Amino acid sequence: MTSNPNQDLTFFKPNSIISDDIINSNNAYLSVITNTQGVLSNWLINSLIENSLQGTANLINRDLTKKQLNRTKVTYISFTNNKEFYVKNLKRNGIDVNFNQNFEFIDYFTNLFINKIKTDEDIPKLFDMKLDPKTVLFVENPEILLYSTNLSSNRLLSHILSLSKQCAQTFIIASKDLIDMENTTNDPQDLGFKLHDFLTKLYHRSIMNINLQPLKTGRAKDITGSLTVSKGSIPSNDLIEKEYVYNITKDGNLKIYYR
Template sequence: MTTFNDFGIFAGEKLIEDRTFGLVTATNDVNGSWILTQFVKRLGRHDKVILITSMNDEEFYIEALRRQGIKLQALPNVRIVSLLGKNPENLCQYADKDAVVILENPDLWSAEGSMEVQDMVKTIFQIQQVSKAVMCLIQADSPLLETDSSLLATNHTNLGIQLLHQTNYIITLRPLPTGRAEDVTGTLHVSRGTRPTNVTVDEKEYLYFIKGEQVKITPR
């Protein structure tokens, strides 16, 4: 179960320093919840972590951590908040100066119209200003970004670009352009964000492979 070698991506303190904002993007083909689980697992040992999800229930992450061999009770610093099917009211209450706040798919709230894009961006940066660090997972599927001029795509692009402009680091999960492979799940790209900072980001592309409970990451 321990063939995992992350080449330092998950060292956490490397990327997640005070006040950093990181963006993780994924697509329908390669779900990004596993990487959030890894961050929760690794950061949760030393830091306070609050994971807020719009897509999954609490049990999903409890189970995901259990598959990683960790009971949620063993991580007293970790709190999982599921807002699946609920209105994202008063998100700022989760801000905490000692906590790393991880947001999964806040883009769903703007897509279903329960929150305007501008309010969303404002809220996320309000949280960031009073928290240790914020990491945010949004979708980067091409139909959501470039295809038509529908309000849905425009709003999504708008949200993505506004968040992108505040990033310290970006983690991109994509399937292989050649399609499904037996021993590769997809590519993981770590790059510097657009905000000028001292955060050291080792820009690199990796191949990752999820096999059962294991994740293997190898530099490309």
């Protein structure tokens, strides 16, 4: 595999990551990115932010080199990382978000349960915000609220819908670690049940599902994981369904191969 030339990641025709049609659309599109502990999607998210802000995606698609100033706004809501984490990571992509007015970071990681959620009544306030229609919204690990509060999956989905209907494209990033088919219960308070319900209903709203998982065959030295881009329940004619494998080297370089 190492003898193959480096191959590029493309989500939409013709050769784009987040297409102009989506950004300029009046619709509200939703895509789901799922990962597990061994294969996190941070590298992909950095590139999606880069592509949203300036049209390029240096690390994953070498043909997208044309920089577009003010392509779109990005609002990033994270329940698992603080702003510093992304400031540092995005520097690898050549973006300093500290000085980018189109980038807004909402930190729901730092002191979430000390300052922001004191009782369950505070949860709706987290999602009470106005977004520009030409925004790409990222919500990272909102399922944390399902585990740590009495919030039901239906209610969380309603909160997410209230945000996603305001902007052109929403990415929900969630972990699939708790989906365990062998120990499934039908108790609505069970964490596995809540997550399964939440993700399945999200898939019924999405146009694109990106799934990162470790290799089924076990660990390999030259492959970190696989990435599958599949259609969601809402059709998009331009979506390119494909399977990739990727390798992140020790020095942080990324290589992508078609499967």
